[in-house]
Amino acid sequence: MSERPLKVALLGCGVVGSEVARLMTTTGADLAARIGSPVELSGIAVRRPARARNLPVDPELFTTDARELAARPDNDVVIEVIGGIEPARSLILSAMEAGASVVTANKALLAERGAELHAAADKFGVDLYYEAAVAGAIPLLRPLRESIVGDKVERVLGIVNGTTNFILDRMDSTGAGFDEALEEATELGYAEADPTADVEGFDAAAKAAILASLAFHTKVTAADVYREGITRVTASDVASAREMGSVVKLLAICEVDKERESVTARVHPAMIPRSHPLAGVREAYNAVFVESEAAGQLMFYGPGAGGTPTASAVLGDLVAVCRNRVNGGRAPGVSAYADLRVSPMGEARTRYHISLDVDDKAGVLAQVAQIFAQQDVSIQTVRQEGRGDDARLVVSTHAASDAALSGTVEKLRAMPTVRAVASVMRVEGD
Amino acid sequence: MSERPLKVALLGCGVVGSEVARLMTTTGADLAARIGSPVELSGIAVRRPARARNLPVDPELFTTDARELAARPDNDVVIEVIGGIEPARSLILSAMEAGASVVTANKALLAERGAELHAAADKFGVDLYYEAAVAGAIPLLRPLRESIVGDKVERVLGIVNGTTNFILDRMDSTGAGFDEALEEATELGYAEADPTADVEGFDAAAKAAILASLAFHTKVTAADVYREGITRVTASDVASAREMGSVVKLLAICEVDKERESVTARVHPAMIPRSHPLAGVREAYNAVFVESEAAGQLMFYGPGAGGTPTASAVLGDLVAVCRNRVNGGRAPGVSAYADLRVSPMGEARTRYHISLDVDDKAGVLAQVAQIFAQQDVSIQTVRQEGRGDDARLVVSTHAASDAALSGTVEKLRAMPTVRAVASVMRVEGD
Structure with missing residues (x-):
């Protein structure tokens, strides 16, 4: 010694x-x-x-x-x-x-x-x-930086903010709205007096930038990360997810598109199926899924803060x-040789789950389907619920560019027979 | 370059x-x-x-x-x-x-x-x-060796053999017996022609020795690891676990006893509650829980073989x-400075779940309770089931030394009013 x-x-x-x-x-x-x-x-x-x-x-x-x-x-x-x-x-x-x-x-x-x-x-x-x-405390960066460095990471999907996971978990388990769940999180010390950095996704976006940089050996900054927080997630969104056998989580998603040699990094609420291992991450815990070519699916789980x-x-x-x-040595530096383009959110491939309050008239479904077709978005399932003033269409789409999907939602909002777009949520994890 | x-x-x-x-x-x-x-x-x-x-x-x-x-x-x-x-x-x-x-x-x-x-x-x-x-592929040793090296690991609890997890998962989901599930595992390529190393726990015991050595900075060899495989796990054990809201897993458990400056490493089937994250590890996946003083509970999950x-x-x-x-350097070597004693299995603190087929006579419960008391084993719950020839006592114990618990089971087997010890299973994870 x-x-x-x-x-x-x-x-x-x-x-x-x-x-x-x-x-x-x-x-x-x-x-x-x-x-x-x-x-x-x-x-x-x-x-x-x-x-x-x-x-x-x-x-x-x-x-x-x-x-x-x-x-x-x-x-x-x-x-x-x-x-x-x-x-x-x-x-x-x-x-x-x-x-x-x-x-x-x-x-x-x-x-x-x-x-x-x-x-x-x-x-x-x-x-x-x-x-x-x-x-x-979760040893995540070191494995990304060193252990699976001989492999090719394709996707990182994670819950990286404990405060928002606590809030969404409470909304899911008690049916509470966002404000009520935030209040509880604040009382219990899980949310700060000014919760903006957490609930608006700034904290998760910074982490997504770090994860994307390490996973894909390229430079991604917080400004490159598409960001949506959870303040607009409603009790009805969470209930709707529950009906679908899903749960709403704030996810950080980093993906590489090998053909176009570009990466995307985004943070937004999304529905994931309850059978997905990330769905079982409760309270303020964090967990990160890493999908790589050779190693397959890895998950790292633990306390995210404290x-x-x-x-x-x-x-x-x-x-x-x-x-x-x-030992007189130095750890290997972080390689950022790839220099990949960061694509805008519009180019990311996502799926949407959309609930529409509509007029209970013949032909509404046909009109709605027409809008999706015009935007080149393929519908996976449609469910019609209720009658009269409670008539609702619940649409799940196949994967499409986020631009096409958000464009579709804009068109739907403008339809005279659509009284309201009750819920729009991206879908991940299956 | x-x-x-x-x-x-x-x-x-x-x-x-x-x-x-x-x-x-x-x-x-x-x-x-x-x-x-x-x-x-x-x-x-x-x-x-x-x-x-x-x-x-x-x-x-x-x-x-x-x-x-x-x-x-x-x-x-x-x-x-x-x-x-x-x-x-x-x-x-x-x-x-x-x-x-x-x-x-x-x-x-x-x-x-x-x-x-x-x-x-x-x-x-x-x-x-x-x-x-x-x-x-799960980056586990490097984190143990390097990332949480500034922390004190207290316990490692893991599913480290994919073949046995596949078999137990099948027994749990289909009600199959061990032989039938092993046959399926062999057909699907999850078990080798000679499955001994997997089903008798030799493979898991070698891994437990490596984990204990790294986690506690001491020398533990495969011969130091207590080992029980899954060949004696019956469909009835699995059904009994299911009734208790638990599932049977082959666990590798490494623990340090700070007061006695000793470690234990053991591999055996155990019941864990379905709410425990390890219970959700299906098919041939592996997962390892690491509990440490400062970092809390961490879990690493992924494909364990292939x-x-x-x-x-x-x-x-x-x-x-x-x-x-x-870089002309060399990674830090593995420190084995602690030189802790490896305690025998008898000293490990465990809990048992025991099902007894008993004569349906007054006073049997009192006799059974007396045996537990003599061995200084505290009963957590007793449930009496059935009548006549189907009379059964289901006992869960508090933690005691494994020697006291296995001694208790021996005494129970020798009781005239106990017709059979239908199932004995250690309990972990809550």
Whole structure:
């Protein structure tokens, strides 16, 4: 075992950071054995020094000068758990320039500036690990990056946001509407006071960008990801899915189109059959399906958030980069050689489930079918329900371009005999 | 990109080996991009040269001299997919001595001689990877070895044998007996002509040894693993589980007892509740639950066998060791610093579900309860069913040492009023 302890600077000491500091301190001997060298916290950058911190660390370690701490030339590893783009980005870049490897949980930064950070890691010959950025403690990025790297990933389909899964799960099991379920999620601590990043799909979109980049060896940023949140999902949508033997989930879907050499990445609510393994992912759990040419279907499941699980992922990365440090090596960089085009959502192949409130007149079905045919969308099933004012058509389509499908919905809305488009939901998973 | 191609020797060209050769040839450009260097097959060791091989490789590559091929000093990587202890072990050792990193899918060898192989890899400064040895294509060992290495694994609970899961799944869904289900599995190619290694639990026990070694950083061999197969599982056991809202699975269970600084590893059929995620693992799929202190419950799911999925795992390892080669580094070795005692099965804490055919006389329940009390086993529930000749007691226990529980069953068998012990099954997962 090496004598000189590896120096680890911690930037940020919120929910995740304080748990990282606690685990590093309490499991120090284990960490040292696994790394082959002792590790020590050399500093903890905080915003407010005065705040009482119930942590088993030397109070001298706290500093409000994150810039100075990140750029110290004797750092072996810098852990960034501040979040957001700046100052996190500048701090990471200056840490790399000073020769430190970086472990981060910052999904927003990775999704927006991943290419820049990877390039800097290559330039300065250091490691960049970020397992905690997607799906919390679930070891997912490392397998994608390393284990199935000899295979060709075709599709990634996942539940990557715990808050929205909790809300949709509650809507499904209790029949509650979105607002009511959100309220419960907030009370139980599953949703933040401002839930926008979660319920509007921004968080999932950042993760989808990271997943697509790793899975397809190309550059995809959060801005490339089509995004629809769950705020417009109604109790009636969920009930309608239930009638079909399905459940509504907020899915992140990344696909590669080999013929057109392009990828799509999208986040939106979708109906999936209850027999699909993702349908059984309850409460705030996350799960990601990976479909690849040789390995077939793989699923990774676990807690998607929380201070301790996220800190566990950070520590796993810390061990990996420290071991590389001790061995004098460096992990293989992330390859982004493919340089594939990111197609717009309109080109994605999807299926729709559409419920229409219609006039109870002869010939309405024929008119509706005509609209689908004009848009070149093939109908899989149609069900007519009710009579008179309650007359409803429930249509499931075959796969078509999303543009053709959303165009069809627009035309349907404009039909005089269609009183309302009661529900439109994409269908995935079978 | 490096100019000199990395040389890869392939030992074995059966189901997995030929798929490895095919994938290496057809995905060569992709592999080169991901590794940062071209790779080339330098030789393929086969037992029978004359056998027609429908593979897109130069026929000159085939050789029957595995020893010569393995020991060539210009090998960068040697892939061993022959299986069994010898000559696989000697070939791997000579390959390492000649400076090659090794990728293997050989669970029997790893379970029996893992420590020796890891020591040789350390001695000669080469990599040893074996993702394909457990749970086929599922990236499981790498996460255990690397991702959650900063965490403390408490328990690994998994379905790691596809053949037995297929058989038990059929027994559950059709009510078939073991023999009938095995016959179907054989016809469909899920069971081998001699199914002993699968149905008697030898295959799962080897995998449990590998999992326990990695999870708890200690040495566990196949001989340390308690093993019971599924040949004595009856249609009545499965029906009895079904009545309890459970399903019978062959589980590999590895646990650490922190207080006594010991580990247990065992493979046996057990009832798990249908609500448990492992209960939903159907047909020949594998899934492994990992419970750890910080990360919580993680599950890894996918195809557990098959030439292509297994070859995919081999290729993932190949990319990893080739990248290390290109970067001049070496992956962190496997740490086995803990050196924990392996406790015998009798010390494992388990729960039993016991069905007894009893005489329909007053006082039988009291006698039975007395036996449990004498053995210090606490009863959770007792159900009395039927009357007269069909009188039955169904007992579920609280957790106790396996020795106390199996002792209790022995005493019950000897009771004059107990006509037969109709079913004994361990209970896991809640």
